[in-house]
Amino acid sequence: MHALWYTIIVIMLSIYVVLDGFDFGAGILHPFVAQTDKERRQIFNAIGPFWNGNEVWLVGSGGLLVFAFPKVYSAGFSGFYLPLMMVLWLLIVRGLSIEFRSKEDNPLWRAFWDACFFAASLVLAIVFGAALGNVIRGVPLLASGYFDGSLFTDFMPGRYPGVLDWYTIAVGVFAALTLAGHGALFLAYRTLDSVRERCMKAAKILWPAILLSGVAVTYLTWLVRPQIYASLIARPWTWTLASLIVAGAVLIFWSLRHGRELIAFAGSVAVITGLLSATAAGMYPNMLMSTIDQAYTLTAVNSATATNALLTGLVWWLPAFFLAVLYFTNLYRVFRGKIDALEDAYGHSDTSI
């Protein structure tokens, strides 16, 4: 039951990263791939119907974490107090920049929100990557089950590391690159003409960089947390997850050469899913490792809620998840393919809605 709920959280978070990841990527890339206001509107209409729903997967994962692993939630969230507060502010600015941008024709108004959208997306992508880096590296958890996470200490991943050290920053940069590449492929799939071409060009630059930095981060992870690889080797079924990454990467490079943006995007989904699930599989059963004493580590076993509650949770989670998948399939089906003028809800201020 613990393993099952660990898997559920990983599935939810992976869906979050895959979905919200492309609109983060859109935020990072849009100043470069779209220059005129008309081109920018393509970007906002490409992600417009989706971004808010995508973010719900984060809220849903958070709720499930409170329910299934309250100790991990309370330790993690209180320990990362300051970075999380800044994440919240950035999420607020980012959400409003998407929704408020189109409400005014004034070019300065739009330029301001474009800048906010870019900056908030970029910083959040780095911070979320750094957060994953913290989970992999471990945090100074005390016997009480809590920790006081400093923003930074000596930038070294030692016994008392800060939220930011050379390792977590590296993971953050890798995450931002990956999401930018992911977003480039999504935008290439949804947009037209010059924007599409620039996105394809960006993807061709980004993906080799992602590949290289991915290899580098894999090596750094081995320095910081070699146990992950030991567990992965000991669990042969996890090799399918690793091969998912390779297959996805191959698919991306093949379809970039042949101009097949949807297949390339599917490859990018595979890469991200593979990376996250392989990391999670290598971590299991650890959820929040202590850098102070292995005995203080919070695992899926010692921090889970009562087993009968987890069982009850499964009874409603399954249909709810099924419904959510149904809603989202429908949403993405209605707005599949290239954006067109008919769904332009943000650009026109003179017509309906």
Add this chain to the structure above:
Amino acid sequence: MDALTWHRVQFAFTLIYHYLFPQLTMGLALIIVVLKGLALKLNSQRYDEVARFWVRIFTINFAVGVVTGIPMEFQFGTNWARFSNFAGGVVGMTLAMEGMFAFFAESAFLGLLLFGERKLGPRLHFLSAVMVFVGSWLSGYFIIVTNAFMQHPVGYSIAGDGNLQLANATAFLLNPWAIWQYLHNMSAAVITGSFVVAAVGAYWALMRQHEDHARICLKVGVIIGLAACCLQLFPTGDQQGKMVATYQRSTLAAMEGKFESSSHAELAIIGQPDVVNRRLENPIYVPWILSFLCYGSFGAIVEGMNDFPPDQLPDNIELLYYAYHIMVGLGTFLFALMGASAAMLMKGRLYANRPLLWLLMLAFPFPYVATTAGWMVAELGRQPWTVWGLQRTAQATSPLVHGGNVVFSILGFMGLYMVVGILFLYLVTKEISKGPAQLTGSH
């Protein structure tokens, strides 16, 4: 001030600010369904235009509600870690269900409602509005169940490590406290929505603009508003009061400013509680009524604050007392205003009655104030507990997050929320002065 106070100030500030938006979201969601339903039934272009106007306001409001809502879920962990640890196994379920059942439906169908009118056609587009309504009202239910557990815990057991665990999911989800609190809260949201709709209708009517649309807003706003005002007092307000009187007797005493226990207890309409000298100054009483309202009999004994040990009483009796009296006072005023407007509407004279239109236009902030005051009653009244009888607020905070951290984040929230508030008001005022678009593009 100590860290605990700062934690409470931050949570109160971010929560009060946040809830200004969802109450309109939930109220408007219902009204938009009604407007779109009427548009379909009457095959009326005007109703469609009014519905589209309110969807535009809804979008702006919804966006601010979403972005200010995420901090609420985070703060359970960042600021109230020991509460999450203690009660997460129970209340985590409804927090997760809110995301899984409500937010997914709401957000996925909002995308269709905003972007899909021309792709979906009128019937499916109406269905999207219905799903947004269902999603937002479900989300309200799960949050109220969470709060109701904190007010009146049911369906739990205590695990070996001293934390709470879910013992009976049905009992937890159907907590009687939750049912009444939910209905009371939702009818309040509808009151907010209908006052806002009526206020915009009154504004256009007074300006002699968009007259057809103004009439629709006034009619729909006043009829729905009067119905919700009635439900607010009876049965939901009455039953919610009886819940407090039954399960939170010390809270009741503080709300009413009642120090001495007595039978045939009097209801204080007004007066200032002097907590140090244990008396109510300048009171105006209605005799016997409090006993009857609480327990259905004039002879019933209502306990006063003097009968409870000080560490069992709310720690801010004055603010609790005023919040409660403001809620009830404004509730009565709003009921009277909607009643008068409905009477004029029935006679067909509302549209020409300029003084009443002025009142309707200016009254829209009061439902917000009353709702905020109502939530202050719920939250201040639960003190000194986070989970009634099980965990004290002082024991619920994050142990390693010190006051310096919290002051930093409070200041950040205050600055950011001020900017958000100004932008929100600017954009909404702009939409209102632009009015409903007469031209609807290429259908």
